Amino acid sequence: MGRSLFLSLVAFSCFIGLLQGSPGDADPVYKACVEQCEKTGCVGSKCFQHCNFSSDGSPVDGPWYLQEPLYVQWKQWDCRSDCRYHCMLSREEERQKLGYKPVKYHGKWPFKRIYGIQEPVSVALSALNLAVQFHGWVSFFILVNYKLPFRPNKKAYYEYTGLWHIYAIFAMNSWFWSAVFHSRDVELTEKLDYSSAVALLGYSLFLAIVRTFSVRLEAARVMVAAPVFAFMTTHILYLNFYQFDYGLNMKVCVAMGIIQILLWAIWAGVTRHPSRWKLWVVVLGGALAMLLEIYDFPPYWGLVDAHALWHATTIPLTYLWWSFVRDDSEFRTSILIKKTK
């Protein structure tokens, strides 16, 4: 379940950006501001150098090699992003004076940027999650390779060792792209973040099935892996190359997350595993954390919103999750050693 948590956590990262049109960007004052800014390059007294291109699309100044179409596109894109950001800030300031609550713009709450980072708190927490995953993985690695005894053929007794190593890679990859996406939200970073989250969810689903049903035979594992990975790959390809459908993606993520949670929850209920309480804590903690994702409130001080808090809750859960994995490896090893004696 822990994993499922994760998964669900991850699944919930799928929630970001669900809304493409939001009340904020439908506001006529905001719209007029962005339109004006894209023409003049200024919001009030603030002007942006990114908007310094002439109407035919070539830069006003700068060396010849910068006059590439791609560079111009980049510039126009940056200009729009700056305009939207500063129009949002000025509009939110006005609204606050009038006593209105914050509204979303283009699917996102009005966050204050720090050093150009869009959601600094979510970035910091994603980085921390990555660090905790790494710590969990290294401690597992050390336990299995240096502390626990080996089989006579020099392999670890624990049958799921390799699978957890791969899991760690998927998890760290997913948090890395989460940090990148929260720093700068563009199509590419969004696709990478969502795809990594789906890949992690799919892999964890496979792992949940294999572990809870104690699938040890290579051939049987392949039979579990084939349909799960085929589905996951198809979904990722669909999102990236056919249609980026937030609603569909959320359904897929939630479905994969719920199946894993149920698998772990039921298993934690029937097994006599000594560390099953850790699974319970992770499952319950994850379920509570999900509430944060559903109860979506605007950011405090323009920095901390529900999604950021949700990323905070996954940190202790991840720690406990890896602690369960370590316990599991010791538990299985002790059982297998007793059997061979």
Ligand SMILES: [Zn+2]
């Ligand atoms: Zn996130």
